[in-house]
Amino acid sequence: MANTLKLEIVTPESKVYSEDVDMVTLPGIEGEMGIFPMHVPLMTQLAAGELSVRKGGQEFFLAVGEGFVEITGERVSILTDMAIAAENIDEAKAEEARQRAEARLAEKLDDEEVAMVKATLDHSLAQLRVKRRHR
Amino acid sequence: MPSTRDIRRRIKSVKSTAQITKAMQMVASSKMRKAQLAALAGRPYAVLMNRVILSASQDSQDFVHPLMEKREIRKRGVLAVSTDKGLCGALNSNMAREVMKLDRDTTVFVTAGKKGAQFIARTKRMLAAEFLYKDAPVFAEARAISKKLQEMFLNGEVDCVDVIFTRFVNTLTQRVEVRRLLPIGETQMLLNETSVTSQPKAEQEQRATPEAGGLEHLFEPGAEHVLGAILPHFLNFIVYQVLLEAKASEHSARMVAMKNATDNAKQLIKDLTLEYNKLRQANITKELLEITTAQMALG
Known part of the structure; x- marks a missing residue:
């Protein structure tokens, strides 16, 4: 096998x-x-x-x-x-995306938008986590 | 016999038509490149997703997700994907031909694109919903469409959902296809064609042999949960891919149609110019003749 x-x-x-x-x-x-x-x-x-x-x-x-x-x-x-x-993660960009997403979450959104913004937030967090751990 | 002025006028009008078609050709070809890339990029995802669903649906006999439930087909739902604008060759009439084959009384239509909606309305068929999609389709548009389809299926309004769309094969060829969307499980047909045209051989073989030994899949955290998440997503994505394919087809078809129109116009101008020159020459000859005869008569 x-x-x-x-x-x-x-x-x-x-x-x-x-x-x-x-x-x-x-x-x-x-x-x-x-x-x-x-x-x-x-x-x-x-x-x-x-x-x-x-x-x-x-x-x-x-x-x-x-x-x-x-x-x-x-x-x-x-x-x-x-x-x-x-190695392809752009930390500054991910950080910026994270902040933008967090700011958006504070606004009033409908469920679908919340889901979308949460997804972006998760993406940027995942990128940041990976990048910071493997420097 | 038209006068030289008439011909001159025609030449002018044909020329300006040629200019317009030429411009449309340019626009279409730049959009086409983008649309084609988008359509091709989505295919591996769709193919892999397809394979995953296929093996998952075989392995979860004890659990049938509502979206996979097979029912006796009394009412058919059809998603007809067309273009918004005309001037794109035979694209929409090909689609219309497929629509005509369907039974008027038992088919409910959902359309994407204006032309399809117009056609359904004109032929007085049942239209449940009408959607638009942009030049560069976004996922949210696909999600709206697929949500409507799922609702119709789950409410029992329809017992199956098909999609009619034009698949992008290459710039010169677009093919109308009718595929089953719901219930899922029959959906596997949807993308087989794709793999034939765009996937390398090895991939196909891999797809052809079912997973080794027919071992059952485990689901974590449970078939219900995983399928509940993946099936709607799968549908959304398939609809999205269908939109991308349709767009790529539209722009390619328009590009080709406009190129033909421009070529025809050029040929027409050539012919008309020849005719014009001949006529002009004939007029001059005639006038000369008249002058000399007049002179001879006087002298």
Whole structure:
């Protein structure tokens, strides 16, 4: 059986990542999950946060937004609305987005807008968290 | 026999038409590039999402989400995606042809785009709702449409929902397609076509073989919860993708139509100019002839 996982990360805008990796740690909605090859098939929701990938002794980090994950023994498919590699995160921009979102939340909004602003806030927080941890 | 002045006038009017079509062609082609990129960029997401849903729906036999419930089809809901403006070749009439095939009494329409709504109204079919979408479709527009469709399905107003739209194949080819949206599970047909045209082979093979050993998926935190979250999102996204495809098709079709119009106008100008020159020459010859005859008669 394969001893690597095929990790696919896709966002509505593009295919961000598609490679064979050794291990994936992802922020599930019920807590962090480490996925090794031969994992039982599983479907879950993804929370905004940090996703780390181990490949050949090296580790990569990505900031991801909410989404869905499908895991099979040899494959991890991640559908999310945001995925940015740690080195591509623009901290100043994320910080600015966070502040804007927080300011917007203070205003009166209907439910749909609140959900949207919250999502942006989560995105920027996830980016900031990843960036600050891996400096 | 038209006079030289008539011909001159025609040339002028054809020229200004050519100018307009040329300008429209330019506008369409710049919009087309953007729309095409957007449509193509969304496809991998749609394909992967499709695969995820497919395996998820197979593995959750004990739980049927309301959006996946199969019912006997008495009323059909159809989402007809058209353009807002004309002058885009056969796009809208192709769609209209598909609409004509549907049974008038048992089909309820929801439209996106003005032309479709006009057509449904003109042919006196049932129109439940009418939506507009912008030149660059945004997700919120798709969400509004998909929300309406879901409501109709869940209320039992309709027993299935189809979508008629033009899929963007390439700049010269756009194809009208009818696909099932609801109940989900039959939806898998929706994007198969896409994978054939745009996905590399390996991807297709991977899609073709069902997950190894047919192991059942676990759901965390539970099938109900996960499916409840992913299915509406899936629909929203599919509708969004459909809008993007429709837009890409529209701009491509318009670009081609306008290019043809410009070419035709140029050809017409050429022919008219030739005719004009001939006529002018004939007039001169005639006048010369008259002058010489007059002189001979006098002399």
